[in-house]
Amino acid sequence: MKRILTVMAVVMAAPFAAQAGADFVEGDKTFAGEAELGATLTTGNTETSSVKGRLNMLQELGNWENQYLLEALYKEDTGEVTAKRYYGGIQGDYQFDEKNYIYITGNYEVDPFTGYDYKAVVSSGYGHKFIDSGDMFLSAEVGPGYIYKKLDDEQSALLGFDNEDSVVAHGAVNFTYEFSESSKFTQLFVADYGDSLEGRSESAITANIIGALAMKFAVIVRYNNKPLDDKESTDTETNMTLLYAF
Structure with missing residues (x-):
């Protein structure tokens, strides 16, 4: 645990440490972002609720282009949490340079x-x-890298190890x-291959409603070719959210 926290701290601090010691191209500091929120609520014979939130911030600072991302998903069905x-x-x-x-x-x-904490x-x-x-934009x-996964108590007891x-x-x-000018398509694919293959794909269409307010439809697929015994290899998430750009 201490090892992964140390590595995470070094990685997150590195851009700012390098910023202090590097020779930057002169330019204005810029900062922009997008905030998303989607929610559903049903009552009566069926009681369900779900909330999806996302905050994506981008910063250009000299030679650095930085991204900060926060996401949260919560679903409940008849008092039982079904996704978190x-x-x-x-x-x-x-x-x-412009390309590299x-x-x-x-x-x-x-x-x-x-099955993981x-x-x-x-x-x-x-x-x-x-x-x-x-x-159009395309980058690769x-x-x-290094991946660390902490098993929950149930899986740890079953398998005999905790990470x-x-x-x-x-x-x-x-x-x-x-x-x-008012609509775009985005596709993101991320993969990590080590003891197992884990990938995440996000396909989204965004269309402006008025001013900085837009509607976003997204399909997210998460894949793990070696899930825990009682888990599925693929998780999918489809959502519609309101997006505000600032």
């Missing part, structure tokens, strides 16, 4: 329905922007296409 997931991530990209950069990233996820991943490597035009990243960890190969692909 919390996710936090941070990534810093140091730009060598190095990245350093770390994320932490809590999802008790997978939490999962943490850190990685660093090389990224390249293949397309960066006005209406690859590098080594799993391994060195992984980390890869990510990010694609955006703007259909018009």
